[in-house]
Amino acid sequence: MSYPAALHAEWIKIRSLRSLVGALLAVPLATAGLSLLICGTLGRPTPGSTDFDPVLFSYYGLNFGQLAAIVFGVIAMGGEYKNAGIRISLAAVPNRTLFYAAKLATLGGCVFAVGLVASLISFLGGQALMDQGFGVGISDPGALRAVVGCGCYLALISLLAAGVAAVLRSVTGALSVLVPLFLILPFVVGDMSQGGGAADFLPDRAGQQILLQHPAGALGPWSGTAVLVAWTALAVGAGWWALWRRDA
Amino acid sequence: MDGHAWGMTRIDVQDLRKEYGSTRAVDRLTFAVEPGRVTGFLGPNGAGKSTTLRILLGLDRPTSGTALIGGRRYADLAEPLREVGALLDAQAAHGSRTARAHLRALAASNRIPVRRVDEVLEQAGLAAVAGRRIRTFSLGMRQRLGMAAALLGDPAVVVLDEPSNGLDPEGIVWTRELMRSLAREGRTVLVSSHLMHETASFADHLVVLGRGRLLADTAMRDFIDSRIKPRVRLRTTEGGRLRSLLLGKGLDPVQREDGCWTVEGARVEDIGAIAAREGIPVLELAQEEATLEQAYLDLTTDEAEYASAAPTSNQEA
Numbered sequence: 001m002s003y004p005a006a007l008h009a010e011w012i013k014i015r016s017l018r019s020l021v022g023a024l025l026a027v028p029l030a031t032a033g034l035s036l037l038i039c040g041t042l043g044r045p046t047p048g049s050t051d052f053d054p055v056l057f058s059y060y061g062l063n064f065g066q067l068a069a070i071v072f073g074v075i076a077m078g079g080e081y082k083n084a085g086i087r088i089s090l091a092a093v094p095n096r097t098l099f100y101a102a103k104l105a106t107l108g109g110c111v112f113a114v115g116l117v118a119s120l121i122s123f124l125g126g127q128a129l130m131d132q133g134f135g136v137g138i139s140d141p142g143a144l145r146a147v148v149g150c151g152c153y154l155a156l157i158s159l160l161a162a163g164v165a166a167v168l169r170s171v172t173g174a175l176s177v178l179v180p181l182f183l184i185l186p187f188v189v190g191d192m193s194q195g196g197g198a199a200d201f202l203p204d205r206a207g208q209q210i211l212l213q214h215p216a217g218a219l220g221p222w223s224g225t226a227v228l229v230a231w232t233a234l235a236v237g238a239g240w241w242a243l244w245r246r247d248a
Numbered sequence: 249m250d251g252h253a254w255g256m257t258r259i260d261v262q263d264l265r266k267e268y269g270s271t272r273a274v275d276r277l278t279f280a281v282e283p284g285r286v287t288g289f290l291g292p293n294g295a296g297k298s299t300t301l302r303i304l305l306g307l308d309r310p311t312s313g314t315a316l317i318g319g320r321r322y323a324d325l326a327e328p329l330r331e332v333g334a335l336l337d338a339q340a341a342h343g344s345r346t347a348r349a350h351l352r353a354l355a356a357s358n359r360i361p362v363r364r365v366d367e368v369l370e371q372a373g374l375a376a377v378a379g380r381r382i383r384t385f386s387l388g389m390r391q392r393l394g395m396a397a398a399l400l401g402d403p404a405v406v407v408l409d410e411p412s413n414g415l416d417p418e419g420i421v422w423t424r425e426l427m428r429s430l431a432r433e434g435r436t437v438l439v440s441s442h443l444m445h446e447t448a449s450f451a452d453h454l455v456v457l458g459r460g461r462l463l464a465d466t467a468m469r470d471f472i473d474s475r476i477k478p479r480v481r482l483r484t485t486e487g488g489r490l491r492s493l494l495l496g497k498g499l500d501p502v503q504r505e506d507g508c509w510t511v512e513g514a515r516v517e518d519i520g521a522i523a524a525r526e527g528i529p530v531l532e533l534a535q536e537e538a539t540l541e542q543a544y545l546d547l548t549t550d551e552a553e554y555a556s557a558a559p560t561s562n563q564e565a
Contacts, residue, residue, distance in 0.1 A: 002359070005327075009357035016349030017342070085340045087307050088397070092357040094306045094323040247308040 006093050006102035014076060014110060023072035024110055027154060028118035031065025032125065039126035044134050054136045055146045055213040058126025062150065062211070065118060066204065069111050069154045070178050073161030076107040077239070078171035086169075090248050100166070100240050107162055108155045115154030119147050142213035145221060149210030153228065157182075160203060160232040166239025200224075203231040256283050257318040257331070257404040257436050259304065264313035266299050266460075273299045275460040277313070281438045281453075283404070286431045288451030288468070289440035290544065296460040297440040298336070301409050305334055317405055329358040333398030334407040338390035338414070343383030347374055347393050350382060351400060360401050372396035373422070387414030395423065405436040412446050424450045448540035456547065463547055468540065475546045476538030477513040483532040484509065490528050497522070508532070 014020050038060040045052035080086045080103075093099040123146065127135035138144055165174035182204050189199040199205055200218045209215045209224030219227060259281035266274040274296040281287045291297050302308040304315040306322035317325070317332055325331050341350050351365040369378045372392040377385070382393065391414055398406055408427070412420050427450050431437045438455075441447045447454075454471050456464040464471055484490055487509060491501050494511060497518075501511045511519060516535045523530045 005357055005359045009353045012349065012353040012356055013345075016345045016353065018344060079342065082342065083339050084337060085342050087302070087305075087336055088340050088354070090307055091305050091334055091336070092329055092354050094325065094328055247302070 003098060003102060006098055007106055009092070010102045010106035014106060017075075017079070019075055020072060020079075023068050023075060024114055026068035027065050027072065027111060027114045028121065029065075030068050031059075031061040031115070031118035031150075031154075032121040034061030034064055035059055035122035036125045036129060037061075040129040043129070043131040051216075053212050053214060054127070054130070054134055055123070055140075055142055056208075056211050057130070057134075058123050059119075059146070059150060059208075059211050061118075061122060062153075062208070065115075066154060066157055066182065069115070069158040070161040070182065071175070072111060073107055073158035074165045074171055074174045074178065076158075077103060077162035078165035078169070078174050081165075081169040082171070084248070086248050096244050097240065100243055104159055104162060104236065108159045111158040112151050112155035116148070116151035118154070119150035122150070123147050136213070140213070142221070146211045146213070149221065149225065152225065153207045153210065156207060156225075156228050156232045157203065160228075160235045163232065163235030163237070163239035167235070167242045169242070201227055203228050206231075256434075258282060259405065259407075259436060259438060260314070260316045260319070261300065261304070262314045262316070264300065264303065264315055265311045266296070266303060266308065267311045273460050274303070274310070277457070277460065277462050279455045279462055279465045281436055281455070283436040284431060284434050285452035286427050286437045286439060286450050287453045287455055288447040289438055289455050289457070290444070290447055291440075291442065291457035291463075292548070293442055294459075295457040297442075297457055298409055299460075300457070301334075301336065301407055301438075301440060304407065305332070305336070307336075327358040327360075327401070329354060329360060329401035329403065331401070331403050332405045332407060333401060333403040334409075335391070335394035335398045335411055336409045338387065338394040341382050341390065341393060341397075344381060346379050346381055347385070347396075348378040350393070351397060354397055355400055358401055364400055364402070368396040368399045371399065388416050388419050391415050391423075392419065395426065403435070406430055406438070408437075408439045410441055411439060412441065412443065420446070444539070444541035444544050454540075456544070458548060472538050472540055472543040475543040478515055478538065479536040480511045480514045480516055480519050481532070481534045481536055482509050482511070482519065482530060483507065484523070484528055484530050486528050489526070490523060493522060493526060493528075494519070510536075 035058050039058050080089055090096060090099060123143065136143055138147065161174065161178055164177055165171065168174050168177065186199055186202050186205055189202065206219055206224040207228030209219050210221040212221065215221050261277055261279050264274050264277040277300060289297050299308060303310045304322060322328060322332065347369065348365060351368065352362065355362060355365050369375045372395055374389065374392055374396060377389065382390065385393065391411060395411065398408065411423050415423060427437050427439060439450065448468065451468050454464060454466060454468050487503060494501050499511050499514050501509045503509050516533055520533055
């Protein structure tokens with residue numbers, strides 16, 4: 001059983017499902033589209049705001065693009081479990097670790113690729129559209145880090161989502177965990193602990209530190225990414241264990 | 249068997265057990281499936297057939313025991329689709345993919361040439377609908393797609409779980425002929441079914457399960473003959489004379505209401521010879537062949553009696 005063959009199969013599987021192609025294309029469309037829209041229309045920080053970060057400002061659309069990345073990861077993994085389709089996949093690739101690794105590498109690679117494109121367009125376009133004196137260049141501090149970081153961030157959360165889907169073996173089950181985790185929990189926890197604290201360690205808050213030119217709070221760009229990596233490793237590890245352990 | 253390139257790939261199930269909690273789905277099951285013939289895997293729903301097949305394909309873990317293909321576990325096969333083709337559940341293929349994309353992904357995972365995809369689609373009669381999404385397929389078309397997937401890697405072993413499910417009469421004949429020809433080519437063919445009449449039309453050998461245990465592992469003809477005595481039906485103008493002759497041979501002819509005689513445990517060759525020797529005119533003489541269904545029901549009736557007599561610790565899964 002060879003890894004390139006398993007990768008090839010996973011690539012065909014992604015390519016041949018409209019829902020997956022759609023979710024994948026929604027990542028750059030939402031991220032770059034909404035980022036450019038906000039940069040072009042607002043163009044400058046709202047008067048009186050103290051925490052304006054010019055780099056982060058051009059990633060406004062990421063809030064929506066990340067949902068597409070989550071949905072993509074969930075469908076790519078969770079879709080296998082529909083009608084026990086996983087049996088067909090595992091009969092073809094009985095080495096479950098190999099199967100899982102190939103699927104994660106393929107979906108993560110796809111999201112990283114489109115995420116990087118989305119990130120470049122968001123940053124370069126967004127900064128160009130911002131009002132004179134507010135935009136920054138790619139060579140400014142933290143800018144290149146953010147451009148690459150955005151691609152990594154999207155790839156990591158799609159992997160996290162896929163891991164959760166492998167644990168719960170269901171698309172709807174995974175979404176019912178992930179949507180609150182990314183859409184609701186940050187606000188609930190953030191309100192409870194004013195000025196950072198626990199909310200900083202949630203996957204999205206921690207992971208997005210890398211998009212800031214001047215990160216503040218408990219985590220920096222790299223430590224924040226490390227926290228997201230830890231969350232992802234936890235979900236991916238649990239998904240592997242569930243796949244390896246259980247009857248298909 | 250002709251010496252085809254596949255060699256002799258046996259399926260060996262040895263002392264296999266599978267428990268789900270306190271439920272025993274498969275109970276110390278041992279049997280072998282030989283190449284060159286179609287082995288029917290029989291049993292009522294819940295007898296453990298599908299569980300056994302899933303364990304064989306490395307999908308479920310046995311509680312104990314082994315299920316080997318050519319001496320190896322399925323999970324240890326390098327490119328399993330090239331060695332074992334399986335149809336487990338025709339509904340499992342993702343409905344949003346086209347038939348061709350579904351097979352192409354399978355082929356890619358085992359480095360099977362892409363041309364095989366079109367070959368098996370053609371063979372299964374799906375070439376015209378290869379570009380359609382699987383969700384638009386009827387159950388019969390999905391079964392054909394499942395068969396196409398099983399044949400993709402030109403495997404020496406073919407395992408089919410209820411392949412006739414949902415097939416139209418033409419599809420059933422096609423499936424039967426396919427299984428027969430796969431066996432003729434020297435492949436090992438294991439086909440589960442709960443339909444007796446259907447199984448009788450293609451199987452050479454039977455493995456019969458009941459509540460997870462092996463009830464029979466025998467050639468189909470022997471299975472029927474051992475359980476159901478052959479019977480001869482005859483009409484004659486000299487019933488009384490023939491009767492006393494046959495009674496002398498240890499046979500017991502019984503006259504039915506319509507005037508026919510039936511002789512249990514006899515064969516036409518014997519009775520025809522006796523009648524000819526004695527100059528008894530025979531107007532009709534026919535062997536009444538027992539069916540697989542009769543034999544199977546006879547077996548399961550025995551089992552039911554055994555089960556009701558014994559403590560009911562074994563439940564169906």
